[in-house]
Amino acid sequence: MNKPILTIVVPCYNEEAVLKETISQLIMVVNDLIEEALVSKNSKLLFVDDGSKDQTWNLIEAECDKNRMVTGLKLAGNVGHQNALIAGLETANNYSDCVISIDADLQDDIHVIKTFLEKYWEGSDIVYGVRESRETDTFFKRNTALFFYRFMERIGMKLIPNHADFRLMSKRALEELLKYKETNLFLRGLVPLVGFSSTKVYYDRKERLAGESKYPLKKMLAFAFDGMTSFSVAPIRFVTFLGFLSVVISALVGGYAIVQELLGHTESGWTSLVISIWFVGGLQLMGIGIIGEYIGKIYREVKQRPRYAIEVDRFSTLVKEKQEELVFK
Template identity: 35%
Template sequence: MKLLSVILPAYNEEKMIEKARDTLGRILSEQDIPYEIVFVDDGSKDQTWSEIEKAAEKDNHVAGVHFSRNFGKESAMMAGLASAGGDCCVVMDCDLQHPPETVVEMYRLWEQGYEVVEGVKHSRGKESLAHRASAGMFYKIISKAVGIDMSRASDFKLLDRKAVDALLEMPERNAFFRALSAWIGYKTTSVEFDVREREEGVSKWSTKSLIRYAITNIVSFSSAPMQLVTGAGVFMFLLAVVLGIQTLVHYFTGNAVEGFTTVILLLLLIGSILMISLGIIGYYISKIYEEVKGRPRYLISRKIDSQVKEQRNR
């Protein structure tokens, strides 16, 4: 039996640390699966790290990583993968909206030879109409941009050690975990799951954060917005040709249009497209600047290794 590392990014999840540890530990122990649980505290402002320390003192299967500040969920997942010592790793939410029982199913599929096991959403659970609409729009846009169907994708997945190493070797600072785990290939299968209701706390995802998340990840993984700039330029060129021909026809037939309405509308249209295009290009340049600086994805201020991992490394 080979070691399974379960990675749980946590931001202000003090009420869920003990519950997640207890639930996962019980399920995996009942199935005789050797495991470690790696909590990654993404710069929480509550007592999340204190709860992780308590869990590690109580359970030798628990490991912890504490960021110096909030670096975001993508960084937390990558830090968890880097700290994990398992032959395979599962990434899931600390709030247990990803059902822990599915981890066992993923592990059994990995034993059959699959190297990436994707958790695919069968249902999204209870959501407000506004949140469901914004999430649906987000996944449509990002699926078109990255060329991968993300409509039911999630961060809930199992990765073989070779897939984990492949992800960690990628140097980019702004990594889009969901898309990269599909991009690397390897032998892949999927399992369906129903998103559960949170037992404690509130969701950290608002409509605003979803929009920011979409923009950041589209730019980090795809050049589609830059292609939109090219498309806008081609459209304006064709429009200019049509209007130029129309203007010349009116001029030579003596029916030139008086007034500046057309000119004003064209200037407004061209100016808007130029400003949007400059904004898109500027955003890409800012991301290139971040990559060129070469700063780390995250900074770790404290760390606890599980005794399971330490015993294995001896």
């Protein structure tokens, strides 16, 4: 069996604080894999700049000029983590025998990449990187994540608990994934639908070396909600929020009305009328908002807009140059 060409895809957004260290460590990992004959010497690192506003792309270009193992893809604007990741996967697909995706913050343990490749050699088409524990998370984040995975399982969605986007995919598995053309991307839900043989590799997640998390609480909650509905539309989501707010207000007003009833300061029937109007109105707004989420999903899909636009593609340029060298030889 020929040694597979590996491409490690790394989506980046405003990662200048950590990028140099990330590139350095990943280069060492790939060099070790080459020395151990687990991958081809033509293996690459592909950094996808998702419309960063700092020096991220300049750092990527500088490394591309210094080291032919490092390549870059600059998107024309910020399209979000999932779209940036799929852009990198699509670009790497034709050149690679297997692809590994990993975030740029180095919180995922890069040393288990070797284990990924060993599982690939054993015949696994998909290797999931799964967190051993969530002890480094806050109490709130740990328990909300547990609730999320249990809820998704209850509604019949196949997810790998404690798995994000740190995974290996073989060429045939990746080609099947790329057949899913929906605009509303939730890769953690799509990859398990691909099928093929898969396995898990457990690891301990580290603290971020530098920079700030690109997934604060607000984004994590939004991402989880998108996973449940496959997508969301902000204005309609705001209507949903109004529905929840109405229910809360109705409870408060209902409590006040009950107190007034006990004190004898109300007219007969006023209490039940106020509570029912506020509560039912809140439920109606919630229902409209949830239905709107799915209508928004359909609306986004039928427009069939491209998921991203590429401004600079250093990866394909390098591959073309390599192919031309082989022809001339």
